[in-house]
Amino acid sequence: MRLDIVGESSAALLCRLVGLAAQHDLVAPEMEVRVTEDGMAVRLDLELDGPPGVIVAEKMLRCIGVEAVALDGVPL
Template sequence: MRLDIVGEASAALLCRLLGLAAQHDLAAPEMEVRLTGDGMAVRLDLGGLDGPPGRIVAEKMLRCIGVEAVALDGAAL
């Protein structure tokens, strides 16, 4: 499962996103972070979290303060 997240450039937001993955006791995800002007683009590749559980995590990430958009496997939520 791949998540693409766009939001504010914030270490606190990055911690919240990783915390949601950690709640599912996942191995360290593959992650890419790019600063874009005053924002941040994060790509998380989370193995072992497909189907409905993956969608739930994606929707929780979308509701995080500072997140503007989330795409799950290339499809916007």
């Protein structure tokens, strides 16, 4: 499962996103963070599918500072 998250450029936000994955004991085998003038883009590849993956994506979308989340390329 791939999550693409766009939000404000903030170390605190990045920690919250990684923390949500950690709550499910998930390790991101691949993670990419890009910081631009407009904000931050995070790509997480997680070994999680189905309803639990949707729950994690929805929790990330509700984080303060997150503007958008896409799950496997499909916006939530």
